Amino acid sequence: xxxxxxxxxxxxxxxxxxxxxxxxxxxxxxxxxxxxxxxxxxxxxxxxxxxxxxxxxxxxxxxxxxxxxxxxxxxxxxxxxxxxxxxxxxxxxxxxxxxxxxxxxxxxxxxxxxxxxxxxxxxxxxxxxxxxxxxxxxxxxxxxxxxxxxxxxxxxxxxxxxxxxxxxxxxxxxxxxxxxxxxxxxxxxxxxxxxxxxxxxxxxxxxxxxxxxxxxxxxxxxxxxxxxxxxxxxxxxxxxxxxxxxxxxxxxxxxxxxxxxx
Numbered sequence: 001x002x003x004x005x006x007x008x009x010x011x012x013x014x015x016x017x018x019x020x021x022x023x024x025x026x027x028x029x030x031x032x033x034x035x036x037x038x039x040x041x042x043x044x045x046x047x048x049x050x051x052x053x054x055x056x057x058x059x060x061x062x063x064x065x066x067x068x069x070x071x072x073x074x075x076x077x078x079x080x081x082x083x084x085x086x087x088x089x090x091x092x093x094x095x096x097x098x099x100x101x102x103x104x105x106x107x108x109x110x111x112x113x114x115x116x117x118x119x120x121x122x123x124x125x126x127x128x129x130x131x132x133x134x135x136x137x138x139x140x141x142x143x144x145x146x147x148x149x150x151x152x153x154x155x156x157x158x159x160x161x162x163x164x165x166x167x168x169x170x171x172x173x174x175x176x177x178x179x180x181x182x183x184x185x186x187x188x189x190x191x192x193x194x195x196x197x198x199x200x201x202x203x204x205x206x207x208x209x210x211x212x213x214x215x216x217x218x219x220x221x222x223x224x225x226x227x228x229x230x231x232x233x234x235x236x237x238x239x240x241x242x243x244x245x246x247x248x249x250x251x252x253x254x255x256x257x258x259x260x261x262x
Contacts, residue, residue: 003241005030009083016043022229026237028055035079036061066119085134088240092142096156116160136179172249181248188255190227222257
């Protein structure tokens with residue numbers, strides 16, 4: 001199926017590795033012009049090389065931090081200069097540190113807010129003028145399965161990921177007339193470095209092996225395994241594409257059936 005992304009500009013935040021890289025890879029497979037963004041310069045260079053090798057299309061990149069507004073402005077500006085008006089924006093970020101309520105002070109909450117919610121607000125603010133002037137666009141906000149069922153020991157992430165859902169639903173109402181569709185996708189347990197880190201934390205806290213934690217996790221997923229990054233990337237690519245003509249304001253989980261809530 002041709003998603004209609006050929007030569008369209010797509011900006012993917014936090015895309016040097018993990019789910020962001022997987023989304024960028026799938027967009028490039030659809031022949032989009034992809035702009036990568038991350039604070040990890042070697043990771044960006046490797047992602048650029050990997051994506052070009054796999055798809056034949058070489059993405060551009062800007063190195064910077066999602067918590068620095070000037071860096072956000074810079075990557076949006078460069079994406080437009082290199083590839084033209086931004087059609088698709090994928091907001092994505094690594095999660096804040098794990099822990100329970102009593103472990104965190106104001107500065108921890110402030111950092112999590114800037115990382116997981118304010119960075120999304122700022123990036124959307126910067127791309128909207130280009131999308132409006134170009135007759136529409138697509139915004140996909142990557143969050144977590146915690147927006148449907150909170151995860152233990154992740155209070156910072158649980159709190160601000162929910163804020164992204166409220167932002168998305170409201171923007172879908174405000175921007176529909178501009179043909180800008182806004183959706184949320186949430187990963188369950190996808191086999192990324194972030195999940196490996198969280199499994200290690202859980203194992204250390206429980207005093208068991210990582211393998212035991214993974215075995216327990218697999219048992220909680222009807223499909224009996226962790227998801228693959230490309231499975232997540234394919235959904236994001238569809239929601240970013242012109243072929244998505246009528247899905248907006250929705251939250252879709254990629255979790256192998258793990259979350260039992262509606």
